[in-house]
Every structure is written in structure tokens, then in C-alpha cells.
Amino acid sequence: MQQDSPLTEATPIPRGESFQSSGDPSPSDHSGKGASRRSKITRKSHRKSRAGCVNCKSRRIKCDEGKPFCAHCKRRQVRCEYPATTATSTAGLGVMDPKEPGGLPISEIELTYHWITTTCHSFSSWPIGVARIQALTEEIAMKNEHVLHLMFAFTALHLAVCRPDRKEHYTATADHHYKRALALVTPEIAGLNPDNCDAVLQSVQLICFVGWARGPQAGEYLAFGKHGRSDWLVMFRGIRTTLNTFERDGFTKTHAPNTRSKGRLLPPSDGPFEYEKQLRELKEHIEFVSEDFDRDDNVDSVVVLQEMYSNRYGGKDEDYHIAFGWLYRMSDEFLERLQRCDLLPLIIYAHFVVLMHDMEKFWYMKGWTCHVMSGIYEALPTEHKTYISWPMASVGWIAP
Structure with missing residues (x-):
């Protein structure tokens, strides 16, 4: 599909008319200067906007700056975001208004649907384990946006695996939600307290799952990296750091219930040879x-x-x-x-x-x-x- 361009069209010249005025030189004198003047007046000027959405800026196309979604993002059914301003509004963030005609958040609806029906079932081998994780994660996510974004990131990566023809789209969606989650959870980690410790623990665990879901990366071997520190290991160790900050019973929704509950055991097996x-x-x-x-x-x-x-x-x-x-x-x-x-x-x-x-x-x-x-x-x-x-x-x- 041809991208929209800020280049303008040439202005048509009515037949029989010229650019001459009463004091202009004759057409024979236009060979040099006339051509230059024509090129100048055939370019249509336009207002260069610096307020376009992030997607249009990255694609280097003209944005109509429609709110909450510009025309390009609406047509492509992708999240529309505008650069942060001093007075951030719901429209500026590209959050769809449920009452806006045609403004349903298609991407988030898709991710929520697949999280509930498929992705959350891959956290455990047992249905009761799945039900426990699903209920806990969704309960915490409704009150903590960073957990919700990590749910979306993990689900988007699952869809990238299941639908390789749209891998680039889903990976970009996962990156978007992952970055949003990190920006939100970082200050929560710095200010860890009894009120947010369950949500932080859930996010740190989900970050590790997202790291796995991205698939093997060159030079990254989980517990070590080819060029030194492993980023995944830093996040994994963050689980222990979080748990060691408070008494384990302080994690009333996550760690404490899990240690008290009894679940079905994996069946015994012979294991690897000798x-x-x-x-x-x-x-x-x-x-x-x-x-x-x-x-x-x-x-x-x-x-x-x-x-x-x-x-x-x-x-x-x-x-x-x-x-x-x-x-x-x-x-x-x-x-x-x-x-x-x-x-x-x-x-x-x-x-x-x-x-x-x-x-x-x-x-x-x-x-x-x-x-x-x-x-x-x-x-x-x-x-x-x-x-x-x-x-x-x-x-x-x-x-x-």
C-alpha cells in the first residue's frame, strides 16, 4: 500500500493562460527565470505539524491528528498514541472511549479474549493450577495497570507464535505493552510496601515469563550472557529480592496462599538414563x-x-x-x-x-x-x- 506523503501536487495551469502580467517580460524571456518561477509557484504550501501520533511519526507519514484515533491508526486497527504533553488527557493517550462510534479497543479485546481462552492455560499442567493463576492475575491486574500490560505482552507473544504471518505486528504490540509495564512498575519496586508487594511480585514473575516467551536470543543463556550479565537473570533474582523485603505472610494474595495450598503432583517417572x-x-x-x-x-x-x-x-x-x-x-x-x-x-x-x-x-x-x-x-x-x-x-x- 502506498504511504501517504506530504509532497504536494502541481497546480494545474488553465489552457490559454500564462504567468505573464502587464509588466512581465515576453515569453521568449522566460527560458531561465520563468522556469524557476514556475517551480516555485507550483508547490502548494502546507502546515508542518509536530503534534502527530507516534505511529505516523515512525512511519514518516502525515497524521490528521484525529482524537482519540487518527485515520491511519483507525484503518490499521492499532493503538494510537500521541507524544506526552504537560496536560495529558485521555484523548492524548489514544485511549478509546467506549461510547465513541467505531472506537472499540480492538487490540485489547483480542488480547483479553486469547488470555482468557488460551494463554493463561499455559502456566500450569493442571486445571486447578490454571484457575488459581488466572483468578489471581486478573484480580491484581484490575487494580494495577502494570500487571495488565504484562498480561497483554505475554498474550501478544503467544499470538506471534501461533500466527507467524502476523508475527511482526504481535511482537510490536508486545513491545508496546512491555515498555508501558516497565515504566509503571519501576517506581512501584522502588517504593515497595505491604500494599503493593503482591502486585510487584506478580509483575516480576510475569516479566520472567515474557523473557522466555520472546524465544532464544543470541548471546542470552538465561543464567549467563555471552558478554557478561544476563538481563533475564537480573529480573529472575528480583523475585527473591521482592520476597525477602517483607515477611512471607505479608504477601497475602500471592506467596502465602500458594505455600499453604496443596495441589496435584506430577506422576513419578524414570527420568533421564542413570x-x-x-x-x-x-x-x-x-x-x-x-x-x-x-x-x-x-x-x-x-x-x-x-x-x-x-x-x-x-x-x-x-x-x-x-x-x-x-x-x-x-x-x-x-x-x-x-x-x-x-x-x-x-x-x-x-x-x-x-x-x-x-x-x-x-x-x-x-x-x-x-x-x-x-x-x-x-x-x-x-x-x-x-x-x-x-x-x-x-x-x-x-x-x-
Whole structure:
């Protein structure tokens, strides 16, 4: 579709008329100056507006500045926003008035519908778990806009996966809601208190899910990054920071009810081939090669990992996401060394990735297991790559 342009049309010249006046030179004198004058007077002037909407500015097209939606945004059925002014109004934000003819927020209605009917069901393996998460999230979102925007961002990314022909549109929608959410939740985190702690915790958790839902990113391996700090890990650790700010019972809507409730357990399974033997050998190797100053930290990380394997395959976990409790329980020192790509933390992390593999049944975890394993393999020196042979085989990843 041809984009609208601010370029103007040439002014038509009636037949038989000329640009001459009584004091003008004859047509024979127009060869140079006349052509210049014609080009000047055939350009129609227009008012250059700086108040157009954000979408039109980014597309470099003329905006009619219609409120609450300009003509272009209304035709494309996308959210219309105007640059912030000192007196921000509902119309300036592009919020549709339900009473405005043709002003229904189509995008938000679509996201709400798919959140309720599909997306929220991917948070748990059990219907009761889905019902609990859905009711809690929606209750908090109605009073906290940052949670609502994260719900929309997560759902938009789900639609981007399900409808690849419109991936660009849904990804842009997700980015819009994610940025709005971060702008709103950041001051809430800075001013964390008993009144907003449940909403902040819910948002921080949703931010981690949005990070997964964006899919594997080059150089980003969840617990470490190719060039240093992992942004996803910073947000994940924010869950623990939030919970440690107050007594756990202070989170009356989120953490406290979840710890008291009893849910259906995952069925026991055999697990990866000889995983108990493999983890024992890993622990012995870590004890032997660790330096004195970090031996206890390294061994503790393997002990916690053994517990996670036992709970997962012994039928003690309520859901697959609980495996990330290993990462949650790791010390700051261990995670700092992991982000520096130290040898032993990388090897231990590779054994944790096996537990992640079971989570690929959820759409937002697709591709992450092999992506993270490839990052670990690349970061390890050649002579130490053999120590992750068992994790690689367990998830079915083959080195290039």
C-alpha cells in the first residue's frame, strides 16, 4: 500500500493562460527565470505539524491528528498514541472511549479474549493450577495497570507464535505493552510496601515469563550472557529480592496462599538414563577439583540439584516450573561465577538444563534447552567439553 506523503501536487495551469502580467517580460524571456518561477509557484504550501501520533511519526507519514484515533491508526486497527504533553488527557493517550462510534479497543479485546481462552492455560499442567493463576492475575491486574500490560505482552507473544504471518505486528504490540509495564512498575519496586508487594511480585514473575516467551536470543543463556550479565537473570533474582523485603505472610494474595495450598503432583517417572549415578559422579568430581574458597558453594549447588531431580522424577513436584527453584536457591557468589563463565558453575548449570528440557511442552520454553546448552558448550574450553556429554545426550543436542 502506498504511504501517504506530504509532497504536494502541481497546480494545474488553465489552457490559454500564462504567468505573464502587464509588466512581465515576453515569453521568449522566460527560458531561465520563468522556469524557476514556475517551480516555485507550483508547490502548494502546507502546515508542518509536530503534534502527530507516534505511529505516523515512525512511519514518516502525515497524521490528521484525529482524537482519540487518527485515520491511519483507525484503518490499521492499532493503538494510537500521541507524544506526552504537560496536560495529558485521555484523548492524548489514544485511549478509546467506549461510547465513541467505531472506537472499540480492538487490540485489547483480542488480547483479553486469547488470555482468557488460551494463554493463561499455559502456566500450569493442571486445571486447578490454571484457575488459581488466572483468578489471581486478573484480580491484581484490575487494580494495577502494570500487571495488565504484562498480561497483554505475554498474550501478544503467544499470538506471534501461533500466527507467524502476523508475527511482526504481535511482537510490536508486545513491545508496546512491555515498555508501558516497565515504566509503571519501576517506581512501584522502588517504593515497595505491604500494599503493593503482591502486585510487584506478580509483575516480576510475569516479566520472567515474557523473557522466555520472546524465544532464544543470541548471546542470552538465561543464567549467563555471552558478554557478561544476563538481563533475564537480573529480573529472575528480583523475585527473591521482592520476597525477602517483607515477611512471607505479608504477601497475602500471592506467596502465602500458594505455600499453604496443596495441589496435584506430577506422576513419578524414570527420568533421564542413570541420572542418580551421574549426579553422584558429578558431586565427587566437583569436590575433587574445586578450590578451597569455593568448594562448599559448588558442592551445595550439586546437592540442591540432586534434590530437584529427586522431587521431579520422584513425584513430589506440583508442576514443572518448580525446577527453577534450583536457580532461585543459588548463592550470589555462585551466580557471579556462572556469569563470568567459570568452568565448574557452567558444568553444573548444564546438568540443570536437563530439568528445563521437560518444560518444552510449554510454548514459551520451546527451543530454550538446546540454545542454552549450545551456549554452555561454546563457553567451555575444549578439554572440558566432555564433562557435559551426559546433559547433551539427555536433551538430544549434538554439537555442531
